[in-house]
Structure formats: C-alpha cells, structure tokens
Amino acid sequence: MFCDNWGHWAEDCREVTDVKDRTEKLKLTLRCFLCLNRGHSLKDCSKRGKVHCSKCRKSHHHSICNADRPVSTSVNQINTQSRDFTHLQTARIWLTGPTGFKKLTRCLLDAGSQSSFIHTSLVDQLQLPVLDQRDVIITPFQSTASALHSRRLVQFTLQAIWAKTTLTVTAFESAHTYSAHPTIPHDVSTLHCTRNLRLADPNDTSPDPLIQVLIGGDHYWKLIKDNPPLRISPSLVLLPSTLGWILSGNRSGVSVHHVAINNIELCQDFDFRDSQIRHFWSLEAMGIRH
Numbered sequence: 001m002f003c004d005n006w007g008h009w010a011e012d013c014r015e016v017t018d019v020k021d022r023t024e025k026l027k028l029t030l031r032c033f034l035c036l037n038r039g040h041s042l043k044d045c046s047k048r049g050k051v052h053c054s055k056c057r058k059s060h061h062h063s064i065c066n067a068d069r070p071v072s073t074s075v076n077q078i079n080t081q082s083r084d085f086t087h088l089q090t091a092r093i094w095l096t097g098p099t100g101f102k103k104l105t106r107c108l109l110d111a112g113s114q115s116s117f118i119h120t121s122l123v124d125q126l127q128l129p130v131l132d133q134r135d136v137i138i139t140p141f142q143s144t145a146s147a148l149h150s151r152r153l154v155q156f157t158l159q160a161i162w163a164k165t166t167l168t169v170t171a172f173e174s175a176h177t178y179s180a181h182p183t184i185p186h187d188v189s190t191l192h193c194t195r196n197l198r199l200a201d202p203n204d205t206s207p208d209p210l211i212q213v214l215i216g217g218d219h220y221w222k223l224i225k226d227n228p229p230l231r232i233s234p235s236l237v238l239l240p241s242t243l244g245w246i247l248s249g250n251r252s253g254v255s256v257h258h259v260a261i262n263n264i265e266l267c268q269d270f271d272f273r274d275s276q277i278r279h280f281w282s283l284e285a286m287g288i289r290h
Helices: 019-028 120-125 275-284
Strands: 089-096 102-109 117-119 130-138 147-160 166-174 211-215 230-233 236-239 246-250
Touching: 089 211, 089 246, 102 120, 117 120, 120 147, 120 166, 120 211, 130 166, 166 211
Parallel strands: 102 211, 117 166
Antiparallel strands: 089 102, 089 147, 117 211, 130 147, 147 166, 230 236, 236 246
16 A cells, blocks of 8 residues: 555545546645655655556656556567567676665666676776776677777676675776666566566666676676576567576567466556545645635
8 A cells, every 4th residue: 555544534525536636636746656655755765666656667656647548468579669679688686895885776787798897987986996907809790800908897786676696796997988878678577466476677766777887708607597597479478597587588479478368467557446545635635626
C-alpha cells in the first residue's frame, strides 16, 4: 500500500479525473509523486527503485501516468522501435574503491576485448589504486591502424545490484565515452515479474544510465555462469551471470513464445472504483471542485 492514511479520506473522487489536476494537487500539498505521502519528494522516497508505475514502469504513481498503452499486454511478440536491433551484453553494477565509496554505473561485457577498461572519471572519483602504468596498443575492429597509449592499470571491486558477491577487477583507464545503449526493453523486462528473473540491466530509470566500464575477456568468464542460457528466440537469449540475466542478440521480428504463456496480465489500469484511491483524490480535490 502506498499511503498510510487512506481511511481518513472521503469516498467520492469522480470530479478529479484529470491527470494534470491530480499532479498539480500533489505539488500543492507537497506529496511524493511515487508513494503519495507527505514530507518528502520523489528523489528522497524510500520506495524509489523498488516500486514503479504499473502502466509505464517509470518512477511515479500510476494515477498520474499519461501513458496511453493498454492495461494488459502479451509477451508473444517483442515490440521495439527498430525491428532489427542487436542488444549488446550490458549490466548494472556497483563499484567500490579503497575508501569504501560506492558508485552505481553500467558496464558492457565484451569477450572480444582482451582487456577491461574503466572511464577515467571513475578512476579519479573512486580514488582507485594504480597498479601500473603500461603502454597499450589499441586496434579497432576493421581498422589497420594501431595506436599506442600509456594507460593507468587500476583495481576496483565489482558487485551486482542483486547479490553481495564481489569480484576484484583490474582494468585500464579510458577517457573515451561509450555509445549510448538501451537497457532491457519493457517487453522483456516483464519476465522479471512473470518468471521471477533478476535482470542484470533492468529498465527502471529514465534516461538510461551511462556505460562507464567495459569487462573484457580477462574477466568475462568469471561473471558468466555454467547454466544454459534462456532462449527467447532463435537470435535472442538471456545469459545467466553473477550480475543477473543478461540480454544478448538480435530481435528482428522474433517472438518470445518459448518463455511466455500465451497471454499474461502485466498491469492494472487506474480505476476510481478502488475505494482507497477514491478516498485519496476526494479529499485532495476539495479545494478545486466547481
């Protein structure tokens, strides 16, 4: 239950049906947009990251959601903006330096890279210990040019968002910014609920966090488990890892019937017949009724 004082509210809220009106009322009464309680804002809410809108999966209460998508959906098909998109292996991780300071970021797992890399800004922010200074030859794929760079080799502790298991990683610093890459799409992220899967890169924030770490072949197989992957389609799988299930592959018009029951109710529409919700909006609408 979101609020702690439902019983004190009146019963009829039919006059406050507009999302904009409800949002404004929350602002005026200094209530949280996620749990609807007073005394704090969304950024300070203890439920942030744990509870999401049942319509769009973002961090707000479903009663102030503008999403027009259906109240239920089928996971038989993966619907995306691009019908020919390849998901790289990404995960959300905690990094810890020698001072104990922790930083939440995203990583890209790439067994095709011989070494691991971490953004220079994290090296400085976490005050990571420098193990060595080495000349590294960087040869991009499909390029005959090689560049020699002097890089710091640093060490940090990596931890999954779901587990306490840690891994000590050595990586070279990199000043380059990684290209933006989407997290697990909503269609697949529903498996977190329907199949109780802990996804390594959940779709629970907007915009998607930056990728600041690359885990290469030197540490890749320390994170991937021996269990078989969960096949969503002939070209798309979820890989088991200590970081959670990692999405990988191409989803060009594929179906996910291998992991789904034909039709699964994923969310409930906001319904004013819910007496608790009616109680809340009725009292909050007292000053704006005509």
